[in-house]
Amino acid sequence: MSVHPPPGTALPAPVVDAAVEWLVHLWSGTATVESRADWQRWRAAHPQHEQAWQHIEATNARLRGHSATGMLTAATAVSTLASPASPRRRHALRGIGGLAIGGAAAWMGYEQLPWRGWGADLRTAKGGQRSTTLPDGTRIVLNTGSALDIRYTDGLRRLLLREGEVLVATAHDPAAMPRSFVVDTPSGRIRALGTRFTVRHDGGSASNTSEVAVYEGAVELSPARQPGATVRVDAGQSARLTPAAATAPAAHTAEPAWAEGVLVASDTRLSDFVAELRRYRSGMVSVAPEVAHLRLSGVFPLADTDRILHSLAQVLPVEVRMPVRCWVRIGPLNGS
Template identity: 60%
Template sequence: MTAPPLPAAVVDAAVDWLVHLWSGEATETSRAQWQRWRAADPLHEQAWRHVEATDARWRTGAPGLAAAIASPARAAGRRRALGGMAALAVAGLAVYAGREQMAMRGWLAGLRTAKGEQRRLHLPDGTELLLNTATALDIDFGPTLRRLRLHSGELLIATAPDPQVPARPFVVDTPAGCAQALGTRLTVRHDTDGPAGEATRVAVFEGAVELRGAASVLRIDAGQAARLPAGGTPMALPPPQAPAWADGVLVASDMRLDAFIDELRRYRPGLVQLAPEVAGLRLSGVFPLADTDRILQALVQVLPVQVHVPVPYWVRIGPA
């Protein structure tokens, strides 16, 4: 008989504890609190062991996918497969690259990060920025306004009081609308081709933000988030999690595999295809983003899937 799924809140708590222990900020007090949480309920311990096992499989130092497909025993078969797939792979990657290029606004932006790259900046007013993967941004500070133009990608922003008098408003413009920070720590993400269409998402961790759409304004306070579709009206979202990507990890808490792969694609160059038969599988864990090959290897160990790499920059994930 299949065991019933763990409550989502319990899995969330286990993942939060793992992120905390990974962060380097754990103290003797917080470690004692973690141990008390584990002992408080058998479900807590079960969730912790599940998340910890996922993390342990990841860290075992298993060879990356490149090493796996380079096995001498598979060389002949691999050469035959590459010969038969070369034209298809080149054509598929060309279509993929063309679609990304057309979708990417701001290709002449003053600041860009590549897929998998992050960059930290300190602005003249004292504001701190962390640019996430595949982000295109312009900075436009003038006499009356501090403005960021986010064309695509994601930012973590810790605003500083403006040294000028009178203080200039701090705004982030995106293709969907405008977010004005009111003494704030926040994330702003703009997806040009997300599953639900082009949209901006804002999450606030300190202070507040006014999110302006085409015809309405929504105030978002600390612990709140909202989504603004292009040309639409701001809509409240569930309370946000801390931005794990700022710590270099991708956190999954009872997450569908298709949603997980959507996030992974933001950090991995090339084409990642997922078979519909496995899209609904669910996983939990903390996956560092520095090596996406090992993340794919971990999927094979924790889910009934197989990962096939016909050519570099082309990954296919299907049922085992």
């Protein structure tokens, strides 16, 4: 029998959850000789268990530039350094806590981590926002996990959105020869026609799609591979832009709630709500299939994602488990 399942085989969610649970335990400093033996037995019990653990080790070695075996050896050693109450022990555990966050993040995949944003002119961390006034008076607000370059020239006012989301309120160009204002994404170009609008491009999305919503004025969308196939989007409309085409505009009325610091749900599936919440919270948040279909409505403050998670148990028949802050599981009540 093969040691590993065929490449590309999706791992069941319970296997992934168990692998991360073992990771957190081993890095917590509370592991014992017996529990480490249990961990080894778990790895040997099924090929998928070993595949899950090897994925964590390989990804963390790539992310951290050190061997994952070395990290685990260090974590194991900390459990014998001193008593749990000693300052030395607390200091070591704080360091291991940072590695545990990286281990949970490993399951997001290398391409979904914000490497591409590190060299950007403006960027925000997950959960952060940033407001800026550009030299021409244009106001922009970057949403969570965003990266943006500013490329103003004598002939063009250009923003390059590498990933994330930006709210733009354009100003009249003070230059003697007025310049066009554009936002470029990997999907194409959005040209402002005196307007206020948002552009969202999720860097980890395989669809390579940008979402555009207009609140005042209008914009013109030009696909990257079909620049002549432009589509106009007016106030109160939204559309999607891919490298090949722009969709027909659809009506929308909602203002960008995130710019007001809130996340709004309106008869939204729990799985969809959590997918949006993940944009603002580091670590893992998983939803059991048994409760993914539940729906909720409400306004939730983005400044406190822990509060959002705990409130779910008050409005839905779900249990929210949070072994550590970087790892949350939402499932049915009493595990039923």
